[in-house]
Amino acid sequence: xxxxxxxxxxxxxxxxxxxxxxxxxxxxxxxxxxxxxxxxxxxxxxxxxxxxxxxxxxxxxxxxxxxxxxxxxxxxxxxxxxxxxxxxxxxxxxxxxxxxxxxxxxxxxxxxxxxxxxxxxxxxxxxxxxxxxxxxxxxxxxxxxxxxxxxxxxxxxxxxxxxxxxxxxxxxxxxxxxxxxxxxxxxxxxxxxxxxxxxxxxxxxxxxxxxxxxxxxxxxxxxxxxxxxxxxxxxxxxxxxxxxxxxxxxxxxxxxxxxxxxxxxxxxxxxxxxxxxxxxxxxxxxxxxxxxxxxxxxxxxxxxxxxxxxxxxxxxxxxxxxxxxxxxxxxxxxxxxxxxxxxxxxxxxxxxxxxxxxxxxxxxxxxxxxxxxxxxxxxxxxxxxxxxxxxxxxxxxxxxxxxxxxxxxxxxxxxxxxxxxxxxxxxxxxxxxxxxxxxxxxxxxxxxxxxxxxxxxxxxxxxxxxxxxxxxxxxxxxxxxxxxxxxxxxxxxxxxxxxxxxxxxxxxxxxxxxxxxxxxxxxxxxxxxxxxxxxxxxxxxxxxxxxxxxxxxxxxxxxxxxxxxxxxxxxxxxxxxxxxxxxxxxxxxxxxxxxxxxxxxxxxxxxxxxxxxxxxxxxxxxxxxxxxxxxxxxxxxxxxxxxxxxxxxxxxxxxxxxxxxxxxxxxxxxxxx
Amino acid sequence: xxxxxxxxxxxxxxxxxxxxxxxxxxxxxxxxxxxxxxxxxxxxxxxxxxxxxxxxxxxxxxxxxxxxxxxxxxxxxxxxxxxxxxxxxxxxxxxxxxxxxxxxxxxxxxxxxxxxxxxxxxxxx
Numbered sequence: 001x002x003x004x005x006x007x008x009x010x011x012x013x014x015x016x017x018x019x020x021x022x023x024x025x026x027x028x029x030x031x032x033x034x035x036x037x038x039x040x041x042x043x044x045x046x047x048x049x050x051x052x053x054x055x056x057x058x059x060x061x062x063x064x065x066x067x068x069x070x071x072x073x074x075x076x077x078x079x080x081x082x083x084x085x086x087x088x089x090x091x092x093x094x095x096x097x098x099x100x101x102x103x104x105x106x107x108x109x110x111x112x113x114x115x116x117x118x119x120x121x122x123x124x125x126x127x128x129x130x131x132x133x134x135x136x137x138x139x140x141x142x143x144x145x146x147x148x149x150x151x152x153x154x155x156x157x158x159x160x161x162x163x164x165x166x167x168x169x170x171x172x173x174x175x176x177x178x179x180x181x182x183x184x185x186x187x188x189x190x191x192x193x194x195x196x197x198x199x200x201x202x203x204x205x206x207x208x209x210x211x212x213x214x215x216x217x218x219x220x221x222x223x224x225x226x227x228x229x230x231x232x233x234x235x236x237x238x239x240x241x242x243x244x245x246x247x248x249x250x251x252x253x254x255x256x257x258x259x260x261x262x263x264x265x266x267x268x269x270x271x272x273x274x275x276x277x278x279x280x281x282x283x284x285x286x287x288x289x290x291x292x293x294x295x296x297x298x299x300x301x302x303x304x305x306x307x308x309x310x311x312x313x314x315x316x317x318x319x320x321x322x323x324x325x326x327x328x329x330x331x332x333x334x335x336x337x338x339x340x341x342x343x344x345x346x347x348x349x350x351x352x353x354x355x356x357x358x359x360x361x362x363x364x365x366x367x368x369x370x371x372x373x374x375x376x377x378x379x380x381x382x383x384x385x386x387x388x389x390x391x392x393x394x395x396x397x398x399x400x401x402x403x404x405x406x407x408x409x410x411x412x413x414x415x416x417x418x419x420x421x422x423x424x425x426x427x428x429x430x431x432x433x434x435x436x437x438x439x440x441x442x443x444x445x446x447x448x449x450x451x452x453x454x455x456x457x458x459x460x461x462x463x464x465x466x467x468x469x470x471x472x473x474x475x476x477x478x479x480x481x482x483x484x485x486x487x488x489x490x491x492x493x494x495x496x497x498x499x500x501x502x503x504x505x506x507x508x509x510x511x512x513x514x515x516x517x518x519x520x521x522x523x524x525x526x527x528x529x530x531x532x533x534x535x536x537x538x539x540x541x542x543x544x545x546x547x548x549x550x551x552x553x554x555x556x557x558x559x560x561x562x563x564x565x566x567x568x569x570x571x572x573x574x575x576x577x578x579x580x581x582x583x584x585x586x587x588x589x590x591x592x593x594x595x596x597x598x599x600x601x602x603x604x605x606x607x608x609x610x611x612x613x614x615x616x617x618x619x620x621x622x623x624x625x626x627x628x629x630x631x632x633x634x635x636x637x638x639x640x641x642x643x644x645x646x647x648x649x650x651x652x653x654x655x656x657x658x659x660x661x662x663x664x665x666x667x668x669x670x671x672x673x
Numbered sequence: 674x675x676x677x678x679x680x681x682x683x684x685x686x687x688x689x690x691x692x693x694x695x696x697x698x699x700x701x702x703x704x705x706x707x708x709x710x711x712x713x714x715x716x717x718x719x720x721x722x723x724x725x726x727x728x729x730x731x732x733x734x735x736x737x738x739x740x741x742x743x744x745x746x747x748x749x750x751x752x753x754x755x756x757x758x759x760x761x762x763x764x765x766x767x768x769x770x771x772x773x774x775x776x777x778x779x780x781x782x783x784x785x786x787x788x789x790x791x792x793x794x795x796x797x798x
Contacts, residue, residue, distance in 0.1 A: 454783045
């Protein structure tokens, strides 16, 4: 393990001297170094400036290659000793320790042995220890600051008044309920009731409020319970002693209460922070677009920090209202989210420095000093996504982990943005791939459908030529071959018509006639076209509809639909079985029912049969030409305002139902011949 | 005279028109011609007739022709028929697969009858 230089700092305002000394040494030796910041819990309002100094120092050390360790300890001097000991125990090699030597006193009076001396004494034999004298003592917040931490409100004044009033009421009730003699014997205990009120106020509200409660209590006790009654009187020495004892007791309990309250507050805040961070991670995983992500983050971070936050993403359009353009460089424009915050010149400068220098800028950093915003770059190794900004208000309690937190959130946001971008890209490319696949499959299916009849035609014709050339072509053979070729040519024609219809329907480039016509008529055409396909089969046309009914339909297109459906029935039922076409109607619609006697359609495929891509997903082993026929049938029926459904007939076989709506004025039982 | 005379040839194709012109042409050459429109029917006929050659379409309604190719070849251990694939599928990988499974020739539809007759004459002995 390589050795390193250890620099220990605390909140001392001259800690930079330590870092400078260490940096000089590091430049000489080129060793690695570690900066440990020991922070005392400091929840006071006025720590902003001190904290900013420390943030800046930590930034500086980080940019000089230090690894930063941040420890929060109630007693930093002891913590330093413990930490160094722990490092050495863990087998780490510390070559040099830099530590600040400042005045340390016991209770502010008696000088005591400084931490630096203790460290020199304890580790000086194995490690070189350099103590840098620092003027004055560690600047830590005064007791007053520590105790008065908290926000002022009317509650802070009202609460002690209320508490003393309650104490007074309890005391009065006690006096009314107890026999006078007994009560008089215990009159001093009244002060305990008031003391209790002071303790409760200290715990629930704070130190200042507890002081107010103490003062009020003394006045109340003196006025109501000290002889002479109903008068302020500090006559005897005993009275003065009583007051002093009460005040001391109240003060001590209030100080302790205030301390406890601060610690509890601080612990609660930490707890809230971890919960908020956890929520942020969880929630931002659910976002599927940038806008949603930033909305979630803005909401959660606002709760977490209790400060104004904003995201600045590089804007494509500089005319937007929400954009922020860097004053000195018009080329950078940021779209601010959720809204453009009011930024002053220094903030804007820090913002653009953050983007250009690719490092944290603004409050507490070396870039853009004087800004009230802290900016952190949101970047991944792939890309700079934008800038995350937090507005640090003047009255804000901060701890040293603030910088780490901001930086962690900026990283998290960048990673989330990247995840969204990648998911989006992947979706896009998958969609393109799928579409390409479908297109090529459709093409191969179409070419299959066209080539099969062509193969029959070319084959038949080549046989005819071959036989003719040898002079052995009989009349029977010639007739069979010609018929075959003709039939296949017609099949080819119907394929081509289907494909063209599909294209025209899909592009909306087809108009359907709505003339009233006899629904039996299209069947004649179907029978004629499919004559040879239907050889050896019965096509039963069952006319159970109103014989005088005329239906509004495009008879040519309907013939094509019927042809496709009957052709499909031929393909999917055994040779020689009959196909029934039933015509029927009620008052609302007219229907063709086409039933075959094949195996039927599995229920899960009843809808899929109309999907033009469905057959494409299967192997090529299916019967040629089945793919588009039903898809076209469906498109034509829907375009005519009708419908087609596939079912299975109760007595077996597949049944397709074509329905045409009948408008009320369509004449039923009236001849249109 | 063609060397196809008296050979037993089985055509398995679901398109009736293809079977029709194959029948007319091959019977003219003196072939003992049999035909089937499904894989199932084809396998049964192959077992029954012990053909010298099989003309096999790949796009059959009940099975892919490639699925029954090996079965057709190995139906009779004493007499392995010549198998000629007739299909509209022209992809190289299909062709390779057919040869791997034991096909003797591969003809892409559409084709002229002379191509098929020539192939048959060259492969049948």
